[in-house]
Amino acid sequence: MALAPSLQDEALQTIVARAYGGGRRQDYLAFNAVFEGVMQASLGMLVGGDDEPMLALVDGAFRLVEAEGPDAVLKIVAALFLDLSGNRDLRLWVEGRCPEVLALVPQADFLAAERGGQAERVAVISSVLDGIREKGLSQKIGQLARDDLGLVDQNLRRLGFAKRVHDILHTVQTSSYAELGPLLASDTALTFETVSKIRMHVWSLKLALGQLEEHLAAAVDVDRAWVEDFKEAIGQIEKGQADPEALREGLFTLRGILRMQLIAYDQQIVAAADRIPFNDVLKFLQDNAKLEIFSSPTALQALDAASHELVNLDLVLRQTLALHRYWQGVDAELWLLERELEASEPSRAMLKAHWSTLSRALDTLRRTAPDMWDANMDSARLYVDESLAAAAPGAAVSALRTFVRIGRLQFFGVDKAVLDQCNRISALRRPIEELLKET
Structure with a gap:
């Protein structure tokens, strides 16, 4: 039987409190669902309501779970890991403290969930920005902000x-x-x-x-x-x-x-x-945390959660943009390969050279972004390798043309991922513009 980790771990409690500490009713309900699944009773009955700071709720909930024994501890860690499948901080904690749970969320699923979580990150940040406006703090925003x-x-x-x-x-x-x-x-x-x-x-x-x-x-x-x-x-x-x-x-x-x-x-x-410049929004949130009106633990928790989500929002966006730039390099090589394939008699040596360059780049992409990898690429690559090894030149040309088509579709998928993230991030305009209108 696996050894259960301690839930009285400050790093774990901070991670969970940030994940569910956005200050919205739905955040409380999400954590309550995880807790109830293990304890068969609600947070409201055993710990506290949604007006309590999330860090205090997490600490109280974890103490009750730990009192139930190691099975309950492993159960709630697994439940949190599944519910927060795109949370990078929790994944790193699980890798170090409870690795037997890691298999519940494969790397590709984690990366997909992390990218897919951008809309929720924007929602948390927007909610906190709206709260700043509703508290009448817009007039206190300095010119620099x-x-x-x-x-x-x-x-x-x-x-x-x-x-x-x-x-x-x-x-x-x-x-x-x-x-x-x-x-x-x-x-x-x-x-x-x-x-x-x-x-x-x-x-x-x-x-x-x-x-x-x-x-x-x-x-x-x-x-x-x-x-x-x-x-x-x-x-x-x-x-x-x-x-x-x-x-x-x-x-x-x-x-x-x-x-x-x-x-x-x-x-x-x-x-x-x-x-x-996401750092400017981060500084704005951190400066608001110093104001007396945000001195309550619940308000500070929401600001901390929004600040952390902003860092993650920026991180995931830049990872996706870097992936897009890498794929642009692959696409440029596909164009060169395609031009060679259009020749009346394509050079076998040139085809092999282009394929060697592409293969190295594709190995990197498959390893670093498995969530954005189409399984059809593997069979298409195998077909090209076999065709280039065979004597018949026509088979290699046909295999490479098929691969170019599949590779382009893969790049379109990455392009769409960038567009989807940009669309979600654009939703930040609304709360920022409303803040600026009232200054």
Whole structure:
């Protein structure tokens, strides 16, 4: 039987108190559910209500659990580990003090939960910022703090702007262009079905054009020249209902716009996210903790929890951005490989060289981000290795083309993860703007 760790561990109690100490009713209920699952009784009955500081509740709950014996201790550690599966601090504690529980949450599941927890981190921080505003502290914010929060808001605005343009273009890419793209083939026949499809997507493209024009009109220092090209492409596609050449010309132009602008706005999103000065918000929270109005243990606990979540928010975002940058390097190598594959007689030596470079990078990605790894990559890599080892050159070319397609899908998945995180973080604009409005 595994040796139960002591629950009278200051590090463990601090970790748990921070995790459930955001000051919201739902935080108390979440900890209560874990406690009740072990003790078959509620916190309210045995320890205290949600008006008590979370650190005091955790200490009281742990004393009762420990009195029940080692089985109960292991049970609550396991329950906490599962409930807080994306909590890095708790995982490190479990690794050192209760490693037999570690297998309950594999590394890939932990990383996925840690990334997926960004929305909850934003919710905790937002709740505390709202509390600061509701306590009437907005008027006490100094000019330096206003400037700091204003800079955060500015970068969140940039993030939201770039993401909105990217979303519109991505919708065009995955809907209208995905449907009409095959019509680029030179043997396209303008059947009744084809013309109906073109007409439907012309309407969708015009709607997207209107959204782009409206969104870009409110921005300054933004390149809008490509929007005119977008409009001309729609016109050519519309003419394509009767003219196959005009259709192909319009689709070719649209494809070029999507390739260029999606990359450009993807880079803007990453740059804006990278420039958000989370440390300024952290300092703001820490400065508020020094005010007399926050002298109560419960209020201080909420500020501490929000500060800690802000650090984690920044950490997870930067990990995801670093993963995205690494994948950009892999994608660049995929483009070089693809160009070689387009040759009439691809060089086997060059194919092997590109594959060797890719394999080393992919090994690193598989090891460092298993939660963002598609299992199809493993079978595709094996197929390439076997094909390159065989004598037939055609098999290697086919295997590498398949891998390029799967690799691109994997990169799109990482790209989506960045966009999802940016979307969640953008929600911080609301409480920050409301604070600034009242200063």
